[in-house]
Amino acid sequence: xxxxxxxxxxxxxxxxxxxxxxxxxxxxxxxxxxxxxxxxxxxxxxxxxxxxxxxxxxxxxxxxxxxxxxxxxxxxxxxxxxxxxxxxxxxxxxxxxxxxxxxxxxxxxxxxxxxxxxxxxxxxxxxxxxxxxxxxxxxxxxxxxxxxxxxxxxxxxxxxxxxxxxxxxxxxxxxxxxxxxxxxxxxxxxxxxxxxxxxxxxxxxxxxxxxxxxxxxxxxxxxxxxxxxxxxxxxxxxxxxxxxxxxxxxxxxxxxxxxxxxxxxxxxxxxxxxxxxxxxxxxxxxxxxxxxxxxxxxxxxxxxxxxxxxxxxxxxxxxxxxxxxxxxxxxxxxxxxxxxxxxxxxxxxxxxxxxxxxxxxxxxxxxxxxxxxxxxxxxxxxxxxxxxxxxxxxxxxxxxxxxxxxxxxxxxxxxxxxxxxxxxxxxxxxxxxx
Amino acid sequence: xxxxxxxxxxxxxxxxxxxxxxxxxxxxxxxxxxxxxxxxxxxxxxxxxxxxxxxxxxxxxxxxxxxxxxxxxxxxxxxxxxxxxxxxxxxxxxxxxxxxxxxxxxxxxxxxxxxxxxxxxxxxxxxxxxxxxxxxxxxxxxxxxxxxxxxxxxxxxxxxxxxxxxxxxxxxxxxxxxxxxxxxxxxxxxxxxxxxxxxxxxxxxxxxxxxxxxxxxxxxxxxxxxxxxxxxxxxxxxxxxxxxxxxxxxxxxxxxxxxxxxxxxxxxxxxxxxxxxxxxxxxxxxxxxxxxxxxxxxxxxxxxxxxxxxxxxxxxxxxxxxxxxxxxxxxxxxxxxxxxxxxxxxxxxxxxxxxxxxxxxxxxxxxxxxxxxxxxxxxxxxxxxxxxxxxxxxxxxxxxxxxxxxxxxxxxxxxxxxxxxxxxxxxxxxxxxxxxxxxxxxxx
Numbered sequence: 039x040x041x042x043x044x045x046x047x048x049x050x051x052x053x054x055x056x057x058x059x060x061x062x063x064x065x066x067x068x069x070x071x072x073x074x075x076x077x078x079x080x081x082x083x084x085x086x087x088x089x090x091x092x093x094x095x096x097x098x099x100x101x102x103x104x105x106x107x108x109x110x111x112x113x114x115x116x117x118x119x120x121x122x123x124x125x126x127x128x129x130x131x132x133x134x135x136x137x138x139x140x141x142x143x144x145x146x147x148x149x150x151x152x153x154x155x156x157x158x159x160x161x162x163x164x165x166x167x168x169x170x171x172x173x174x175x176x177x178x179x180x181x182x183x184x185x186x187x188x189x190x191x192x193x194x195x196x197x198x199x200x201x202x203x204x205x206x207x208x209x210x211x212x213x214x215x216x217x218x219x220x221x222x223x224x225x226x227x228x229x230x231x232x233x234x235x236x237x238x239x240x241x242x243x244x245x246x247x248x249x250x251x252x253x254x255x256x257x258x259x260x261x262x263x264x265x266x267x268x269x270x271x272x273x274x275x276x277x278x279x280x281x282x283x284x285x286x287x288x289x290x291x292x293x294x295x296x297x298x299x300x301x302x303x304x305x306x307x308x309x310x311x312x313x314x315x316x317x318x319x320x321x322x323x324x325x326x327x328x329x330x331x332x333x334x335x336x337x338x339x340x341x342x343x344x345x346x347x348x349x350x351x352x353x354x355x356x357x358x359x360x361x362x363x364x365x366x367x368x369x370x371x372x373x374x375x376x377x378x379x380x381x382x383x384x385x386x387x388x389x390x391x392x393x394x395x396x397x398x399x400x401x402x403x404x405x406x407x408x409x410x411x412x413x414x415x416x417x418x419x420x421x422x423x424x425x426x427x428x429x430x431x432x433x434x435x436x437x438x439x440x441x442x443x444x445x446x447x448x449x450x451x452x453x454x455x456x457x458x459x460x461x462x463x464x465x466x467x468x469x470x471x472x
Numbered sequence: 473x474x475x476x477x478x479x480x481x482x483x484x485x486x487x488x489x490x491x492x493x494x495x496x497x498x499x500x501x502x503x504x505x506x507x508x509x510x511x512x513x514x515x516x517x518x519x520x521x522x523x524x525x526x527x528x529x530x531x532x533x534x535x536x537x538x539x540x541x542x543x544x545x546x547x548x549x550x551x552x553x554x555x556x557x558x559x560x561x562x563x564x565x566x567x568x569x570x571x572x573x574x575x576x577x578x579x580x581x582x583x584x585x586x587x588x589x590x591x592x593x594x595x596x597x598x599x600x601x602x603x604x605x606x607x608x609x610x611x612x613x614x615x616x617x618x619x620x621x622x623x624x625x626x627x628x629x630x631x632x633x634x635x636x637x638x639x640x641x642x643x644x645x646x647x648x649x650x651x652x653x654x655x656x657x658x659x660x661x662x663x664x665x666x667x668x669x670x671x672x673x674x675x676x677x678x679x680x681x682x683x684x685x686x687x688x689x690x691x692x693x694x695x696x697x698x699x700x701x702x703x704x705x706x707x708x709x710x711x712x713x714x715x716x717x718x719x720x721x722x723x724x725x726x727x728x729x730x731x732x733x734x735x736x737x738x739x740x741x742x743x744x745x746x747x748x749x750x751x752x753x754x755x756x757x758x759x760x761x762x763x764x765x766x767x768x769x770x771x772x773x774x775x776x777x778x779x780x781x782x783x784x785x786x787x788x789x790x791x792x793x794x795x796x797x798x799x800x801x802x803x804x805x806x807x808x809x810x811x812x813x814x815x816x817x818x819x820x821x822x823x824x825x826x827x828x829x830x831x832x833x834x835x836x837x838x839x840x841x842x843x844x845x846x847x848x849x850x851x852x853x854x855x856x857x858x859x860x861x862x863x864x865x866x867x868x869x870x871x872x873x874x875x876x877x878x879x880x881x882x883x884x885x886x887x888x889x890x891x892x893x894x895x896x897x898x899x900x901x902x903x904x905x906x907x908x909x910x911x912x913x914x915x916x
Contacts, residue, residue, distance in 0.1 A: 078514060079853050112770075120780065123770035127840045130847030149847055176779060183786045183807060186734035192627060291731060294622035324568075326547070326559040336556055339615025342623050362623045393564060400566010404517055404583055408854040 060416065060426055065256035067264055071244035072416045072426065073255050076409065080150040082248035083409040085417040086263075088142040089241040089352065092214025094271045095232070101216020102224055102232035105174075105181055107137040109229065110144075112173035114162035119173050122163070131156035133163065139210055140352045141421065142236050147410065150249045157258050164237060165265040169229050178221060185215050192290055192462040196298035196360070199288055199460045204300055208277035210354060238270030239263060245416035247409040277354040283455045285372065285469070288462045295368040295463030296360070299375065301456045303348050303355035304447075306422055312435045313443035314357075314451050315348060319394045321382045322346025322359050324401075327393065329381070333374050334361060340371045350422070357451065369467025372459060383452035385445040399433040496863075497689035498873045501696060503705045504677025508863050508873060509692045510684035512856040518586040518685035519857050521579055522596050523864040525680070526673040528653075529575040529646040529714055529797070537617070537653015538669055540573040541661050544613050545670075546580060547571075550602040555609060558595055565591065575647055576797045577868035583857070586686040590695050597699040600674055610663045618659070621652050629730035630737065633909040640724045640905045641741050644715045645798060677705035680867045684860040714798060717743065726907040733911045735786075736814050738821075739805035743903040744792065745894075746800040747879075749871050755794040756882045757894035758802060763841045764833050764891065765825075766790025766804060771837065774804070777824045784812050784820045797869045802898050814908050825899055833888050845883045 061073045092103045111126075111133060112119040126133060129152045134145040144164070148156040188194035198213055205211035215221070242263060246255050279302050304314045322330040322345050330344040346359030363371040386394075406412050406429075419428055461468065497509045528539050548555045562569040567584035582592045625631045635650045642648030652658070681700065683692045720743060747755040766774045766789040774788035785806040794800030804825075808817035852858055866876045 076514070079850060081850055081854075083854075119770055120776070123768060124836070124840065127768065127771065127844055130844050132851070147851055149850065172780075176783065179783075179786050179809060182810075183735060190732045190734045292627050294619070294627045296627075325563045326556065327563060332556075335616055337612070339612040340619065342616060342620040362627070363619060364622060393560070397563045397566055400564075400585065401568065402566070403585070404566065404568070407515055407517055407583075407856070410854060 060429070061252055062426055063252045063255050065259040067260040069239065069242070069244070069256075069259045069263055071246060071255060071259055072420060073245070073250070073252055074247040074412055074416070075251065076247060077249045079409065080249050081409070082148050082150065082153060082246055082250045083413040084146040084148065085245045085413040086144040086146075087243045087417050087421055088237050088270070089140065089243070089421065090236055090270060090273055091138050091141040093139055093209040093274050093353070094235045095209060095214070095216075096228070096235070098220070099224065099228050099232070100212060100220040101181065101214070102228045103142065103236050104137045104214050104216065105177060105221065105224055106169075106229045106232040106236065107135050107142050108177045108181065109169055109173055110135045110163045110167050112177060113168040113170050114159075115166045115168070117162070118168070118170060122159070125159055126156075129156045129159065131159065133160060135163075137214060137236075139214060145410075145414075153250070153258075157262055161262045161265070164262065167233065169226055169233075171226070174226060174229065178224070181215060181221055182218055185213075185218055185221065188213070188215070192292050192294075192296040193298075193360070195288055195290060196296045196460050196462045199286060199462070200298050200300050200358070200458065203286065203458055203460070204279055204281050204356070205277045205354065206280045208353065209274050210277050210351065234267055235271035238267045240269045242266075243417050243420040245413045245420065247413040247416070274353060277351075279354060279356075281456045281458045283457050285459045285461060287465060287468065288460065289464060290462045292463050293365060294362050295365050295461050295465045296362045297368065297372060297375070297459060297461050298358070298360045299457055299459045300356045300358035301453050301458065303350070303357040304451055305355055306350045310443065310447040310450070313439045313447040316391065316394050316398065316436060316439045317382065317386065317444050317448055317451070318346055318348050318357065319398055320386050320390045321378065323394070325397055329378055330359070330361070330375070333378055334363075334371060338370075338374070340364075340367050340374070365464045366466050368461060368463065368465030369469070372461070372465075372468060375459070376454065376457075379452060379454050379457055383448050383454070385441065385448045388441060391439070391441055391444060395436055395439070398436050402433055496873065496877070499689075499693060501676065501701055503701065503703060505696070505700050505703075506680045506867065507692065507696050508680065508682045508867070509687060509689045510682070510856060510859050510863065511687065511689075512684065512859075513686050516586045516686045517583065518589050518683060518687050519581055519583045519860055520589060520592045520596065521581040521682040521684075521860050521864055522600070523577050523579040523680040523682065523868050524673060525576070525678050525712065525868050526578055527574050527576045527868075528649055528651040530673070530712065531646065531649070535657060535661060535665055536649045537651075537658045538661055538665055539578055540652055541614070541617055541658070542666060542669055543571045543573045543578050543580075544617060545605060545610070545666060546599055546603065548609050548613070549604045549606075550598050551604055552598050552602065553595065558599065561595055562592070567592070573651055575651060577864065579864055589683065589687065589692075590699075593695050593699040597703060600676065600679070600700070601703055603670060603674075605663050605666060607663055610666060614658065614661060617652070618655070621655060621658065625650070625652060626655075629728075629732045630909060632730070633728050633737075633907060634739065636726055636728060637739060637741060637905050637907045640726055640907075641743065641801070642799075643717055643720065645717050646714055647796075647799060672706055672710065675706035675709065676700055676703045678709055680864060682860045682864050684856045712797065717799065720903045723901040724905040726905065727910060728907065729910050729912050729914060731912040733909055735807060735810065735911065736914065737805070737807050737909045738814065738818060738907070739803065739909075740904055740906040742802040742898050742900070744794065744800040744802040744898045746796045746798065746869070747794045747866075747871060747875070749875050752875060752879060752882045753886070753890060754894050754897075755792075755800065756879070756886045757890040758792040758794060758800065758898065759845070759883060760833075760838070760841055760886050760891045761895050761898070762790050762792040762802065763844075764837060765828065767841070771840075773828060773837075774806070774821065774824055778806060778817075778820060782820075784809055784817045788821070795865045795869055795871075814910070818906070829892075829895060829899065832892050835888070838888055838891075842884065842886075845880075849880050
């Protein structure tokens with residue numbers, strides 16, 4: 039029970055060596071999972087990811103994987119949607135099904151006392167969904183409602199516009215929800231195709247945390263996932279990034295402009311990844327003390343919050359960010375952003391580096407707080423291809439970053455000439471020249 | 473007073489589920505600061521939360537937003553710290569800190585490695601009494617808050633709509649004022665108002681300290697005595713007595729159009745009883761009512777009738793919020809299917825309510841909800857921050873530690889008859905506001 043917080047001990051005055059508590063489990067049927075056993079609360083958090091997600095939509099079928107995912111809890115085997123929900127709620131089990139650019143995510147919480155029944159129900163949802171005609175129409179209506187709502191949401195418009203500019207003809211360029219037209223046109227066959235394309239054993243990652251033993255987990259996995267097809271649809275190739283410097287304005291009637299920006303990022307396995315990660319923490323990270331927060335919020339009161347982040351999609355890497363500011367101050371705020379981008383290219387001070395390192399190394403173990411959060415971290419580590427002892431070495435990699443490393447990566451990474459800024463609103467004082 | 477209860481004891485009636493929540497201890501310092509310690513030794517992490525019994529509903533009239541404004545100013549300079557240094561110190565420890573304001577409370581919290589708790593108490597105690605404001609700091613932060621209002625409210629028609637709805641629900645009680653404040657009143661907030669507010673309400677006898685995580689009550693007590701013990705209480709702290717509602721005799725209706733709306737949306741709120749100390753039965757029954765009517769997007773009554781049997785709605789929902797000092801609210805609503813007229817959809821919804829009042833809950837649905845509420849206590853034990861918030865919410869709204877610990881059992885004791893009695897009391901249109909947020913085209 040101690041070992042799962044191994045990383046924290048690196049922070050303490052007397053470093054302790056605890057046993058690695060993440061177990062690498064292989065089921066009798068050959069399925070892999072990472073497990074942290076903790077028997078103090080009688081439930082198990084289970085996280086399953088299928089790589090591919092909405093990027094597996096067949097040509098002309100945009101939105102199929104998303105709609106299919108939304109239908110997994112709408113009836114399975116002999117149960118219609120009502121019966122399925124009644125059974126799940128009667129067991130007090132909790133299932134969530136989500137899709138994103140890179141995966142279909144299944145999150146479950148199951149009580150120990152009825153885990154067998156809950157897992158059986160989840161198995162039926164994953165392997166024998168019904169996709170009944172009335173359920174398809176109902177969930178299609180919900181998806182269309184979201185699409186129409188996002189069409190009038192400034193943040194959603196900004197994200198979609200930036201994706202469209204950045205990703206060319208790659209699936210990443212458009213929303214995985216699909217368009218009103220594409221979703222209207224989806225048939226039950228399209229949904230069945232999306233199901234066999236997206237949920238397959240060759241792309242599954244599993245983490246479990248809680249009141250379950252390796253043997254119990256192995257048996258559960260074979261039962262849960264054994265009935266899925268061996269292979270799914272091929273993944274899309276790498277996206278060719280098409281980002282140039284400059285501002286794109288999308289006229290929208292709102293008092294506050296949303297500003298989203300992006301430039302090319304860095305591969306997760308790049309030797310300078312950690313230096314770039316620390317650099318971003320200094321420029322636009324999670325702290326109130328980041329440069330963007332200091333300059334835009336604390337000094338000038340131009341925004342409620344500003345952030346930047348490294349995005350590591352499976353098929354593209356970005357350095358991106360977002361803030362919102364009054365239309366009247368949009369020009370001024372974008373000028374500040376550009377000045378900070380230019381300054382970032384020059385590196386950081388020793389004090390900034392030290393403060394970022396203390397924060398990042400201290401904050402990391404605090405993330406491991408509860409069965410659900412730990413399971414999500416562990417499944418993410420597997421999808422990123424990190425080793426099982428990563429959490430024990432991650433802070434050492436942060437500590438090892440030097441000012442020279444940051445200078446080197448800043449020169450290479452920060453590209454004002456490829457920083458595309460999308461402004462949704464009716465901004466004033468904005469120069470659209472690069 | 474020292475009162476240690478292991479919450480698991482409360483579960484003797486339902487022994488099939490073991491409960492994992494650790495022990496909870498509470499005591500009060502001589503200067504009036506109440507302290508609650510929630511132990512969870514699974515991880516060497518602690519959260520400190522300082523809750524003040526001051527919120528948007530306690531603001532002087534015409535100064536809406538000052539409680540929230542003050543929440544921001546608490547991160548500025550004290551006689552020992554520079555502006556922003558508070559967060560710098562927390563972040564230098566790898567911690568997270570933030571704060572939030574509601575109608576009944578303002579709370580500040582930090583999550584850190586458990587061995588940094590003493591430092592967190594040092595700086596939290598420092599800013600309880602020693603904040604030093606300047607006109608510049610106040611002016612810049614006012615702009616940040618106007619941007620926050622822009623982002624959260626003015627950029628989002630549904631937030632604007634709910635703000636209007638709430639203002640119409642409360643005829644006299646300040647729950648009708650938005651937490652962030654009305655724009656023109658935020659613009660008028662200055663240093664003098666802020667300082668008066670601070671001196672009165674930021675005091676140990678108006679606060680509750682909650683420490684949760686890998687801590688022991690004895691260690692927390694010693695640290696709290698050292699850091700908070702010397703702080704002076706506010707003499708003659710104003711009694712929290714807000715203007716109360718007159719009898720609500722007339723149903724209210726609102727229609728709002730906005731060109732940023734993509735499709736019609738309905739929300740209706742009813743004035744409802746709150747959780748009261750020693751008397752939480754009606755509130756518990758209203759939790760069931762919310763779950764029965766609209767808790768599940770599939771099996772609840774509204775979902776079944778409006779989305780499944782004879783589809784009129786894309787979504788429907790119902791919920792009860794009763795952890796409040798003066799009044800709770802019961803909320804229902806829906807998004808109609810395209811092509812279904814708002815009045816037609818609303819008539820269907822009212823038909824469902826009428827049938828429910830005539831026939832009562834389906835026993836199987838009632839039993840499922842009871843099971844889920846029971847199990848939610850097991851899942852809740854996985855989230856010590858959530859447990860800390862439960863106590864903070866309750867203790868700033870007139871409830872006691874004993875009320876919080878009794879709540880799961882009160883929920884288990886609710887009968888279908890209790891639900892029907894509460895439903896008949898609350899689902900009275902005279903106490904309600906019905907609002908429709910419509911597209912610009914619907915305005916014709």
